Amino acid sequence: MPSGRKEKQKMVSIFITGTDTGVGKTVLSLMLMHYFLKRGNNPFYLKPVQTGCRHPHEEESDAAFVYRHLPPFRGRNPAEAVGLCFPHPKAPFFAARDAGVTILEEQIKNLIAEKKTSFSPLIVEFAGGLLVPLTESLLNIDLLRPEDQVLLAARASLGTINHTLLSLEALKRRNIIPLGVIFLDPLGTPPDMIKENGEAIRKYGGISVVGTIGPIEDFSFLPALCETLFDKLFSR
Numbered sequence: 001m002p003s004g005r006k007e008k009q010k011m012v013s014i015f016i017t018g019t020d021t022g023v024g025k026t027v028l029s030l031m032l033m034h035y036f037l038k039r040g041n042n043p044f045y046l047k048p049v050q051t052g053c054r055h056p057h058e059e060e061s062d063a064a065f066v067y068r069h070l071p072p073f074r075g076r077n078p079a080e081a082v083g084l085c086f087p088h089p090k091a092p093f094f095a096a097r098d099a100g101v102t103i104l105e106e107q108i109k110n111l112i113a114e115k116k117t118s119f120s121p122l123i124v125e126f127a128g129g130l131l132v133p134l135t136e137s138l139l140n141i142d143l144l145r146p147e148d149q150v151l152l153a154a155r156a157s158l159g160t161i162n163h164t165l166l167s168l169e170a171l172k173r174r175n176i177i178p179l180g181v182i183f184l185d186p187l188g189t190p191p192d193m194i195k196e197n198g199e200a201i202r203k204y205g206g207i208s209v210v211g212t213i214g215p216i217e218d219f220s221f222l223p224a225l226c227e228t229l230f231d232k233l234f235s236r
Contacts, residue, residue, distance in 0.1 A: 013112070013122040014179070015144060017130050018153040019163035024184030024213070025153045026062040029125045031213065032151075033070055034222035035230045036121060044119035047082050048108045049096075049127045049134065052089030056082040062125065069219040083111045093133040103135050108143065130170050141170060150178040151233075154201075156185035156212050158193065161200045168205040179233055180210040188215065 014032065018025045029045055036043035045066045053060040056079040063078035084103060086095035096103045115122050126132070130141040144150060150171065154164045164181060171178055181201060183194060198209040211229035 012120055013116055013124055013149065015148055015150045016123060016125045016153060017140065017150060017167070018126070019129060019160065019167050020155060021128060023153050023155055024186070025125050026065055027184060027186075027216065027219070028151065028153045028182060028213065029062075029123050030066045030069055030219060031216075031222060031226045032121075032123050032230065033066065035227060035234075036123075037070070037072060038222060038227075041121065042119050043121050043123055044115055045081050045123045045125070046112065046115050047125050047127070048084070048111055049092040049103065050082050050085045051092055051095040051127055052087070053085055054087045055079075056085055061085070065219075071220065083108065091132045092127050093135055103138075105135060105138050105142075108134065112143070130167055141174060144171075144174065144176055146175040146177075148176065150176060152178050152181045154181055154183055154209075156183035156189040156194045156197065157187070158189075160197050161204075164197075164201050165205050168201075168207060178207060181205075181207055182210050182229070183212040185212050185214050186216075 016025050016029050033043050033045050045063065047062050050056065050062055055061070056063050058064065061078060061082070063081040066081070067073040067076060067078045084096070086092070086099050088095045088098045090098070092103060112122070112124060126140045128140065130139070132140050134140060152164065152167055154160050168178070185194065194212055202208045210232055213226055213229070216223060
């Protein structure tokens, strides 16, 4: 079974989405930034909407976490990587409503388009999963086009089969073929379970799990395992 699209294509942007809250999208985004910096590319991390923090500089800010662990970005303002920031840890539509703000579709699309002109690849991390609402009428998945490159971050542990297959089904309905599924496993799921979960996703979802990112001791460096994993996707 294929791991996703195999044809060689120009890197422009990679959308990072997840099967669940706290699945590890930000860690995956950080590792991709390390990888492309090491390859001599000009990558940029973008979080169009961040909830659960009052300001991009806060400890809870995903952009602050990424910048803290990227030597070339230390000392830079993480606010440049965040479009909108809301304090309540909710879906963006509700977090924005609590703050008395209306998120505009064009605001998000224009931000992504603007960054695309200056960086390659642009690593875009969604706030939550594919069907999380941004506005009354806009879901995360509505920002994607069939030609976009999408990486699906998933748990390696129990429950991931259902969540991952549902996410793949949502993408399939929009004619979007993801680059691949990547397991994140910071707690150490039994290897047999990881293998069986991957087998089920390949059998029923038609997409192979590219690999598993286990516990990372130092986020300031790219682990060899991550480099090998990303080589499978991007060195062709």
